[in-house]
Amino acid sequence: MSSTLEDTPVNMTVSVRPGDTRPSSRTRVMFRNVPTGASLSSGMKVGDNWIVPLESLPGLLLTPPPNMHGSFELILNATTISTNGEVTREGYISIEVEAVADPVSYEIRPTCFDTNQDLVPLNISIEGTDTDGSENITVLIAGTPDGISFSPSEYNRDGEYLIHYEDLNSLQFMLTNWTLPSFVVNVTVISMEIFNGDIWEETTEVTIGNCTTPTGSVSIHSYPYMTIRNC
Numbered sequence: 001m002s003s004t005l006e007d008t009p010v011n012m013t014v015s016v017r018p019g020d021t022r023p024s025s026r027t028r029v030m031f032r033n034v035p036t037g038a039s040l041s042s043g044m045k046v047g048d049n050w051i052v053p054l055e056s057l058p059g060l061l062l063t064p065p066p067n068m069h070g071s072f073e074l075i076l077n078a079t080t081i082s083t084n085g086e087v088t089r090e091g092y093i094s095i096e097v098e099a100v101a102d103p104v105s106y107e108i109r110p111t112c113f114d115t116n117q118d119l120v121p122l123n124i125s126i127e128g129t130d131t132d133g134s135e136n137i138t139v140l141i142a143g144t145p146d147g148i149s150f151s152p153s154e155y156n157r158d159g160e161y162l163i164h165y166e167d168l169n170s171l172q173f174m175l176t177n178w179t180l181p182s183f184v185v186n187v188t189v190i191s192m193e194i195f196n197g198d199i200w201e202e203t204t205e206v207t208i209g210n211c212t213t214p215t216g217s218v219s220i221h222s223y224p225y226m227t228i229r230n231c
């Protein structure tokens, strides 16, 4: 049994010693039952089989099908062909591939709220790389101040809201504290392999400002104060 991680090549560690070394004989090595999408680092693919030159066996790598996890079994046929005929030996190689959560790409569009708004959309778009349905994507918004709540979501505790991937298109926050000039939340994008719970996550600080009171060193509501005294 050889083990590897999802999308990671595994060394085949196979050696074949010809039983007949006379110049008139030759040995052919064939890997059978190679899953669709898998590849070997050397050799020629013929249907689901790969024919690999004897001299390429040391260091031979197998790359599992993209995003695949689970196990499969290869059949190894080594055939020596000589003037005495053909002799084939058969062996089996089990490969175990462990699921790994993949990074996702995401974009959080800047937004701000007006003091007369109750509901404000928050646009978060996420694109996963492991699209075979083996990963669950969620977003956790933490550090939410009083007076703000996100919907649709699951409220955890202490200002934490969990948003499911399918709800991202309709995500918005409800505002009941219009005195906030701006607020900062921590947005964590999470992908989790359903099979074994492996997690990839990344956290971004997002500032959501009051549209009429921009944050920063300059404010449109800041006017110079000046006194002119006529002597």
Ligand SMILES: [Ca+2]
Pocket: 006, 067, 068, 069, 099, 130, 132, 134, 135
């Ligand atoms: Ca996968």
Ligand SMILES: [Ca+2]
Pocket: 006, 067, 099, 100, 101, 102, 130, 134, 135, 193
């Ligand atoms: Ca994965």
